[in-house]
Amino acid sequence: xxSATPRIRLLSVPIYIHTSRCYxxxxxxxxxxxxxxxxxxxxxxxxxxxxxLSEIAIDQFHLPHTEAAALAHDVLLxxxxxxxxxxxxxxxxxxAITCAATARLGxxx
Amino acid sequence: xxxxxREPASLVSRTRVYEFFATAEKLSHERSSAPHxxxxxxxxxxxxxxxxxxxxxxxxxxxxxxxxxxxxxxxNSNPQYALSLAKLAADMSETLPEGAYPQxxxxxxRAHTWKDYGKALRYLARCPEALEALHHAESCLSGxxxxxxxxxxxxxFNTAVVLQExxxxxxxxxxxxxxxxxxxxxxxxxLFVLAAxxxxxxLQRLGKFREARETYLLxxxxxxxxxxxTLASLHQSIGHCCVDLGDYEAAEANLQKAIQLHYDLGxxxxxxxxxxxxxxxxxxxxxxxxxxxxxxxxxxxFLRKSMSEEAGLCGLSIVQAxxxxxxxxxxxxxxxxxxxxxxxxxxxxxxxxALAYLAEAISNREATxxxxxxxxxxxxxxxxxxxxxxxxxxxxx
Numbered sequence: 001x002x003s004a005t006p007r008i009r010l011l012s013v014p015i016y017i018h019t020s021r022c023y024x025x026x027x028x029x030x031x032x033x034x035x036x037x038x039x040x041x042x043x044x045x046x047x048x049x050x051x052x053l054s055e056i057a058i059d060q061f062h063l064p065h066t067e068a069a070a071l072a073h074d075v076l077l078x079x080x081x082x083x084x085x086x087x088x089x090x091x092x093x094x095x096a097i098t099c100a101a102t103a104r105l106g107x108x109x
Numbered sequence: 110x111x112x113x114x115r116e117p118a119s120l121v122s123r124t125r126v127y128e129f130f131a132t133a134e135k136l137s138h139e140r141s142s143a144p145h146x147x148x149x150x151x152x153x154x155x156x157x158x159x160x161x162x163x164x165x166x167x168x169x170x171x172x173x174x175x176x177x178x179x180x181x182x183x184x185n186s187n188p189q190y191a192l193s194l195a196k197l198a199a200d201m202s203e204t205l206p207e208g209a210y211p212q213x214x215x216x217x218x219r220a221h222t223w224k225d226y227g228k229a230l231r232y233l234a235r236c237p238e239a240l241e242a243l244h245h246a247e248s249c250l251s252g253x254x255x256x257x258x259x260x261x262x263x264x265x266f267n268t269a270v271v272l273q274e275x276x277x278x279x280x281x282x283x284x285x286x287x288x289x290x291x292x293x294x295x296x297x298x299x300l301f302v303l304a305a306x307x308x309x310x311x312l313q314r315l316g317k318f319r320e321a322r323e324t325y326l327l328x329x330x331x332x333x334x335x336x337x338x339t340l341a342s343l344h345q346s347i348g349h350c351c352v353d354l355g356d357y358e359a360a361e362a363n364l365q366k367a368i369q370l371h372y373d374l375g376x377x378x379x380x381x382x383x384x385x386x387x388x389x390x391x392x393x394x395x396x397x398x399x400x401x402x403x404x405x406x407x408x409x410x411f412l413r414k415s416m417s418e419e420a421g422l423c424g425l426s427i428v429q430a431x432x433x434x435x436x437x438x439x440x441x442x443x444x445x446x447x448x449x450x451x452x453x454x455x456x457x458x459x460x461x462x463a464l465a466y467l468a469e470a471i472s473n474r475e476a477t478x479x480x481x482x483x484x485x486x487x488x489x490x491x492x493x494x495x496x497x498x499x500x501x502x503x504x505x506x
Binding site: 042043046071073074075076077078080081082084085086087088090091092094095096097098099100101103104107 | 125126128129130132133136140170211213214217218254255256257258259260291294295296297298299
């Protein structure tokens with residue numbers, strides 16, 4: 001990960017933010033899986049994806065930050081149960097946040 | 110400082126972050142334990158699985174998910190057992206304690222157990238009940254959790270399959286179009302391919318053979334990775350469409366390819382169904398002698414595997430060919446044999462009545478080759494509409 005990547009903190013855990021641009025266009029396009037057996041791996045996944053998912057909800061769907069964060073968390077939670085049938089985690093999460101944010105916007109209209 | 114000024118990560122409470130890791134750990138533990146705890150329980154309660162309903166070792170998501178895996182594995186070989194497993198899981202999912210998992214996880218577990226139950230009911234041709242189970246599965250997800258789009262699409266895909274069995278193909282196609290979009294969005298290539306294939310099957314059932322073939326060919330030519338099993342089914346379906354479209358060369362090539370793939374995959378039954386398709390092809394091309402010589406061993410193989418219905422369908426194509434060859438006594442003899450096989454296998458009484466009608470008509474020298482085909486189509490249709498009555502259209506040839 002580049003040293004220029006912005007860094008924030010979640011609780012006491014450092015988090016690296018991926019911009020949604022990077023998330024959507026390639027640099028994370030290699031299929032990844034969700035290994036719920038390894039806590040370390042899981043922490044890394046939460047850290048890696050939470051910010052990017054929130055950012056998509058905020059930037060592309062203009063959801064308020066609180067709602068975007070809650071949706072991103074729900075998407076990651078849903079991924080845990082579906083882990084065995086997710087072939088490509090990044091693509092799955094991207095689809096899930098898009099679908100969730102679209103539904104949220106639909107509810108408002 | 111407003112929420113909009115804060116980083117999203119700081120807007121998720123410590124409790125919810127803890128919930129994520131706790132759920133992951135819990136599910137991971139349950140998933141690794143289930144293969145050790147569930148099979149012995151099933152073995153000791155094999156004669157009465159329902160008695161396991163309140164067993165504490167099954168009162169967790171991992172165990173219920175494992176029951177679902179076992180149910181799916183048994184769908185082909187022992188659908189009744191698959192149904193018992195799926196029913197147990199669905200019932201137990203309703204009594205999982207509310208606070209034991211996050212609401213989202215509970216909704217997912219319930220939806221998937223009910224989906225598996227619906228699927229098992231479909232395998233037993235109990236389609237109206239299957240539809241009810243799937244609607245219940247969808248209701249577990251709908252409206253409450255925007256993040257469960259993929260789960261919803263999986264349930265709805267199963268609903269679309271049942272709707273086709275119920276001859277509600279247009280509704281099915283509408284649902285499949287949505288499912289395909291969702292599966293593509295979630296990068297789920299396997300289910301995308303299956304949904305697209307099922308779309309082709311729906312079109313084929315509607316008699317739109319050209320559109321169905323286009324759908325299959327589009328899928329074949331896409332860059333998508335297609336599992337060998339689906340590939341075999343695709344070639345088989347293209348073959349059948351080509352028979353109906355009169356494109357016999359392509360039909361033969363695709364059916365041969367499907368048969369070879371099925372043999373490579375160790376699926377001799379599917380390969381036999383491909384051979385049955387070739388029998389229909391020879392019938393269409395007027396090669397009646399070949400129909401008889403080709404389908405007789407296929408029929409014998411079905412009988413050897415106790416697949417009386419498939420053997421009967423095969424036999425009816427032979428009867429049709431024999432009538433076309435004016436070998437009436439042989440046709441009558443075979444028709445009576447098929448009636449006997451259906452009665453012995455306790456298949457649909459409606460099918461037996463139609464077959465007996467055909468045998469009598471041949472005996473009275475009143476049967477036309479098209480009557481044999483009509484009876485064949487009728488027996489096939491009973492899979493989707495078991496209550497349908499046989500109505501002979503009395504066409505002449």
